[in-house]
Amino acid sequence: MFFGKKKMLNLLIYRLFFFVPFCYFFKTRLIKKSNKISWFFIYLLPILLVIFSEKNVNLSSVLSVFMYILSVYTVYEMGYIWNDTETIKNEKKPTRRLTVTELDFYEENKKLIYLSRLLLVLIFSLYFFGSNIYYFLLFNIFSILFLYVLYNSIRGVLNLPLHFLLVCFRFVTPVVAFTSISFIWVVLLFPVINLLERASENRFGLYFFNDFLLSDKKRGRYVYYLILFFILLLFNAPFSILITVVFLFFYRFASYEAIKLWSDK
Known part of the structure; x- marks a missing residue:
């Protein structure tokens, strides 16, 4: 009886994460609590910040x-x-x-x-x-x-x-x-830095990116947003993009410093 109930429970769980949106993503890609927090701050929040800086909430x-x-x-x-x-x-x-x-x-x-x-x-x-x-x-x-x-x-x-x-x-x-924001501005917020980091993985054999500062998944992340901020100012980027870059810079900088502080203990 116990094993029958356990099997039914497992089947229910499988149905949930194979069929229900977000469940599979959270189970297989955002395993740790830190992964979930990071996804919220680098994906969901920036998107909402840009959109609702441009339109009424x-x-x-x-x-x-x-x-x-x-x-x-x-x-x-x-x-x-x-x-x-x-x-x-x-x-x-x-x-x-x-x-x-x-x-x-x-x-x-x-x-x-x-x-x-x-x-x-x-x-x-x-x-x-x-x-x-x-x-x-x-x-x-x-x-x-x-x-x-x-x-x-x-x-x-x-x-x-x-x-x-x-x-x-x-x-x-x-x-x-x-929004009416050009896709080029939005691409710079995350897809570009994600591409640079991914290119540094050994399996691709692109060794230039191994030592490239902006491909560094620690310090390179906040340096990227710092450089990007001044470039966006130069090209008169929309305010919603600028404020999102500022947010991402401080999040990445705070994350890097927190990790560094934790590893030093």
Whole structure:
């Protein structure tokens, strides 16, 4: 009886993180509490800061932004799932994020997982039906799916530009959808520094980036935003972008100093 209940509970948990938006992302990508905090400060908060510096904050606008981000992550997690279950089958040293039991559950239910997520994101998109955002969101959704097909079938340096585009469709498009800010300004907030850091990984063999200051995941992060702030001032960037860069600089600087202080103890 006990083992029967435990099995049912496990099945319920699997259904939750394979089917419910954000659950898979939080389980496999934001494992530590520090990861969750970092995601909030470098992804969610900057997006909200830029958008609501440009438009009025009310229930309707907050709900719209939430529905857009929810739609993006519902489809983005499909790429994560595919990477963790299908792509690893062709890798010599795959990163295993799922248990054998979880992989078995996936194999038995994968058609349902993908179809239900696709149906779910199309239902979410109906919230914007009749507006220009509806068509922009559909473009966003299917671009992510197309890019993930390429990304999960290619390994090597070509992964870098594909991953950069994926990050743009996750980070930049919500801002572009709700404001008149040029996507170029938004790309500079996160996708560029993310690309520089990723290029420093040994698997890509781009050794120049190993010692490149702005690819340093500690000091390079706040130095990047300090340099970016003065460049943005020079080119008369929108106030919402400037204030977000200031916020990211202080967050990265405080994070670096906190980590340094902790490691010195």
